[in-house]
Amino acid sequence: MEQAWWKESVVYQIYPRSFNDSNGDGIGDIPGITEKLDYLKNLGVDVIWLSPVYQSPNDDNGYDISDYQAIMKEFGTMHDWEKMLEEIHKRDMKLMMDLVVNHSSDEHQWFQEAKKSKDNPFRDYYIWRSSKDGELPNNWGSMFSGSVWEYDETTQEYYLHLFSRKQPDLNWENPKLRQDVYKMMKWWLDKGVDGFRMDVINFISKVPGLPEAPNPNETKYTDGSRYFINGPHIHEYLHEMNQEVLAGYDVMTVGEMPGVDIEEAKKYTKLKRKELQMVFQFEHMDLDSGPNGKWDLRPFKLKDLKESISKWQKGLHDVGWNSLYLNNHDQPRAVSRFGNDKEYRVESAKMLGTFLHMLQGTPYIYQGEEIGMTNVQFDSIDEYKDIEILNMYKDKVINGAESHEEVMKSIYAKGRDNARTPFQWNDSKHGGFTSGTPWIQVNRNYRSINAEQAIQDDQSIYHYYRQLIKLRKKYPIIVYGDYQLILENHDKIYAYLRNYKNEKLLVITNFSNQHVLFELPESISFEKAEKLISNYDTLESENPRFFTLKPYEARVYKGF
Incomplete structure (x- = not known):
């Protein structure tokens, strides 16, 4: 298997608005990130992935960009950004920026020009359609509720927006648009950026004609994703991007790709195809959705x-490369979702970290994961800020017939906030986040769950994550070993083997709050077992072939 620095790295995602506020305005900022770089260096991470800090009217918290080559004033200045990058590199860490080029903000200069007239030079930077027999151009529903079409009075046409109406989709069929995107990417890479995480990048190619979507439930708007997910020219565009931009730099790339399957992911990540290195797939994020x-x-x-995990571990082995994550800015907290955030918060957070970091792929840590931050339950819908939550609540409760209580249960479990x-x-x-009033409320449990307390406690989740990262750097088997699921039908234990150059790694995790008997199948030879890490104290003399796991216990053994 070809070795590479980005395969051996651990990535830490920062959501800048919520990370650290340096000036007391209640909003996290770039100088605030610079202040905390030693914290991240001490954790052991190699790459920082920074969610968007570009100029934006903030309709979707920075994922609606009005100037790709300017910094949002709330976050600081370009000088602040350059200083942060310098300090990141000084600590031998790297910076991966968010690339959001499926859509821009409607306040971007391109769109401001595009809507002036049908013959404006920037008109074809976006996707416009006329009314169809007095109706909308098609029946697709937006990711953020409502139609994907917004009417423009000036030119009397509709523009496409798969997300918010303030996020018009860019027209990748236009080669001039593509060249402008590539020029912008090179500008950032020449400033020293070490890679890109590409937002919904597999949405950029739409099926010609934008056809009506099947609508068996006869709803007003329906799912049109079959016509824009992994569209007809997506591989052509990404190969072109690679050849025109990425091939000239030693950088890390990961594409966020809802709806991608194994076969498509192989095409996206196979090195010889020269597209991307990794994808973020969402199959395991949909397992608790009806x-x-x-x-x-x-x-x-x-x-x-x-x-799901076994399919991706096996499917991309020796072909592409997996990105490993349980948390990000769009997902609820993993310890609340897959673990137990009450009586076993510490144990289950450590167990989930073990399960993830011992898989083959590049692990991603989302800010707060390393201290076991949990989901939040605000008292009122008015305390939520996320456009997706607020639009969904409006659709289901204010304009619909669903109860406030039922919808709030869904928000508590799955809301992006x-x-x-x-x-x-x-x-x-305010948990030390700001000296002012935070833009969104801090979780009330900050007095018992915080970084300062975690750093001082050598048994904390934070120090456990430091161990996981150190092990990854010490043992190549954790990065490059293959994957073999064992005890496939056990409903509480997730156990697997890693194999690499005559070494074996045995990973055992208990996903339940019960005591469970673990028994290694006789068919597996495992000798000279050395315990590398566990989240409970265990006897060194204990036989790794047969023992009882405590609630949410995790163990990793290395053998031959």
Whole structure:
């Protein structure tokens, strides 16, 4: 297997609005990030992935960009950004920026020009359609509720927006648009950026004609994703991007790709195809969703997680490369979702970290994961800030017939604001995030869950994550070993083997709050077992072939 620095790295995602506020305005900022770089260096991470800090009117918290080559004033200045990058590199860490080029803000200069007239030079930077027999151009529903079409009075046409109406989709069929995007990417790379995480990048190619989507439930708007996910020219565009931009730099790339399957992922990540290095796939993030999508809650089953993870571990082995994550800015907190954030918060957070970091792929840590931050339950819908939550609530409760209580249960479980509450640095007011009023409330549990307390406690989740990262750097088997699921049908234990150059790694995790008997199958030879890490004290003399796991226990053994 070809070795590479980005395979051996651990990535830490920062959501800047919620990380650290240096000036007391209640909003996290770039100088605030620079202040905390030693914290990240001490944790052991190699790469910082920074969610968007570009100029933006903030309709979707920075994912609506009005100037790709300017910094949002709330976050600081370009000088602040350059200083941060310098300090990151000084600590031998790297910076991966968010690239959001499926859409821009409607306040971007391109769109401001495009809507002036049908013959404006920038008109074809976006996707416009006329009314169809007095109706909308098609029946697709937006990711953020409502139609994907917004009417423009000036030119009397509709523009496409798969997300908010303030996020018009860019027209990648236009070669001039593509060249402008590539020019912007080179500008950032020449400033020293070490890679890009590409937002919904597999949405950029739409099926010609933008056809009506099947609508068996006869809803007003329906899912049109079959016409824009992994579209007809997506590989052509990404190969062109690679050849025109990425091939000239030693950088890390990961594409966020909802709806991607194994076969498509192989095409995206196979090195010889020269597209991307990794994808973020969402299959394991949909395991607790019912047939009506993310807000339709259903219990998570370990069997489903095993099937999904094993399929991706096996499918991309020796072909592409996996990105490993359980948390990000769009997902609820993993310890609340897959673990137990009450009586076993510490144990289950460590168990989940063990399960993830011992897999083959590049692990991603989302801010607060390393101290076991949990989901939040605000008292009122008015305290939520996320456009997706607010639009969904309006659709289902204000304009629909669903109850406030039922919809709030879904928000508590799956809302994106779970991940966006301010980082809990210490037990002072607002968790030490700001000296002002935070843009969104801090989780009330900050007095007992915070970084200062975690650093002082050598048994904390934070120090456990430091161990996991150190092990990854010490043992190549953790990075490059293959994957073999064992005890496939066990409903509480997720155990697997890694094999590499005559070495074996045995990873055993208990996903339940019960004591469970572990028995290694006789068919597996495992000798000279050395315990590398565990989240409970265990006897060194204990036989790794047969023992009882405590609630949410995790163990890793190395053998031959």
